[in-house]
Structures are given as C-alpha cells and as structure tokens.
Amino acid sequence: MSELDDRFTAAADASKTLPARPDNDTLLAMYALYKQATVGDVEGKRPGFTDPVGKAKYDAWAKIKGMGADDAKAAYAELVEGLAG
Numbered sequence: 001m002s003e004l005d006d007r008f009t010a011a012a013d014a015s016k017t018l019p020a021r022p023d024n025d026t027l028l029a030m031y032a033l034y035k036q037a038t039v040g041d042v043e044g045k046r047p048g049f050t051d052p053v054g055k056a057k058y059d060a061w062a063k064i065k066g067m068g069a070d071d072a073k074a075a076y077a078e079l080v081e082g083l084a085g
C-alpha cells in the first residue's frame with residue numbers, strides 16, 4: 001500500500017469517531033469523495049423526489065465526476081483530518 005492509501009484508510013477509520021457530527025454539506029462531501037475514491041464516477045439513474053437523501057448523495061457525487069481516485073483519496077483524507085482536529 002502507498003502512503004496515500006494508508007492515509008485514506010486511516011481517515012476512513014477516523015471518520016467513524018469524529019468528536020462532533022459534521023453538518024450535512026460536509027457529510028455529503030465526505031460521501032462523494034469516498035465513493036469517487038473507491039468506485040469512480042457516479043453511474044446509474046438519479047433518484048427521484050421520493051428519495052431526497054439518495055438524490056442529495058447522487059448530486060454530491062456527480063459534482064466531482066472525472067476526479068481521479070488519488071485526488072479523491074487525498075481530498076477525503078484532508079477533509080477528515082481537518083474535522084478530527
């Protein structure tokens with residue numbers, strides 16, 4: 001594993017024990033970066049109005065479409081490390 005992979009894994013673990021729950025926008029950013037890093041670009045159909053949470057997650061992920069996995073890992077780790085303080 002590379003140093004970036006180690007940092008990303010540590011951040012994913014740290015995200016489960018943050019001192020305070022992040023606001024919804026931050027949670028969506030964390031979700032989108034994590035998915036982009038581990039899955040790649042968003043695919044499939046956007047959820048409809050009956051699934052507002054799914055729609056918000058889809059939209060957040062779609063905003064970073066095209067971002068490389070390493071860039072997403074680095075951004076995710078930086079975000080979580082900032083929250084963990």
